[in-house]
Amino acid sequence: DAGVIQSPRHEVTEMGQEVTLRCKPISGHNSLFWYRQTMMRGLELLIYFNNNVPIDDSGMPEDRFSAKMPNASFSTLKIQPSEPRDSAVYFCASSSPLLISTDTQYFGPGTRLTVL
Amino acid sequence: AQSVTQLDSHVSVSEGTPVLLRCNYSSSYSPSLFWYVQHPNKGLQLLLKYTSAATLVKGINGFEAEFKKSETSFHLTKPSAHMSDAAEYFCVVSDGDNDMRFGAGTRLTVKP
Numbered sequence: 001d002a003g004v005i006q007s008p009r010h011e012v013t014e015m016g017q018e019v020t021l022r023c024k025p026i027s028g029h030n031s032l033f034w035y036r037q038t039m040m041r042g043l044e045l046l047i048y049f050n051n052n053v054p055i056d057d058s059g060m061p062e063d064r065f066s067a068k069m070p071n072a073s074f075s076t077l078k079i080q081p082s083e084p085r086d087s088a089v090y091f092c093a094s095s096s097p098l099l100i101s102t103d104t105q106y107f108g109p110g111t112r113l114t115v116l
Numbered sequence: 117a118q119s120v121t122q123l124d125s126h127v128s129v130s131e132g133t134p135v136l137l138r139c140n141y142s143s144s145y146s147p148s149l150f151w152y153v154q155h156p157n158k159g160l161q162l163l164l165k166y167t168s169a170a171t172l173v174k175g176i177n178g179f180e181a182e183f184k185k186s187e188t189s190f191h192l193t194k195p196s197a198h199m200s201d202a203a204e205y206f207c208v209v210s211d212g213d214n215d216m217r218f219g220a221g222t223r224l225t226v227k228p
Contacts, residue, residue, distance in 0.1 A: 042219075045216070064223070107152075
């Protein structure tokens with residue numbers, strides 16, 4: 001299995017531009033998570049989907065952020081317009097629910113976003 | 117709500133000596149606990165997990181962790197550090213429902 005795939009790996013953009021981050025979860029996993037990692041705040045859960053439906057988006061910082069999961073094998077995280085404070089590493093993770101134990105999340109390599 | 121505290125932001129050891137990364141958790145239920153490792157410019161990789169089975173959990177790369185309910189701890193250990201162990205380590209607690217709480221991380225440095 002190729003694991004969780006994220007693209008691009010690095011993104012440099014200018015303030016005000018739209019940024020789209022992409023994620024392909026592990027095949028068969030039905031939960032998908034978007035995290036943001038910064039030095040100041042550590043790892044933060046932004047949103048997660050279960051069976052393509054957004055379950056908890058309370059971590060999305062503001063309306064400039066949006067996430068979609070049109071099908072089981074693809075998700076996007078969009079920032080429009082982007083700001084310098086959005087600079088961070090964005091991770092996608094996926095998991096497959098088990099009956100009796102907490103799902104283990106498998107992380108992608110991350111997208112390092114720099115907003116100038 | 118659950119939470120996790122990693123007691124050391126930075127740990128430095130010499131190659132060949134033991135590693136101890138400390139983690140304390142708070143949880144209202146029987147938690148699941150994880151350790152993840154993040155190498156520079158890489159994603160997070162699962163080292164090991166505890167899910168109410170054996171309290172001593174063995175993971176990859178020679179790491180293990182012991183769940184101690186009385187101490188609410190889940191410390192990560194390795195008998196002998198290797199240079200390739202240098203990375204950031206995250207302790208994670210979950211009460212279920214996909215709600216995972218990450219610690220702030222411990223940066224492990226291994227000196228030759």
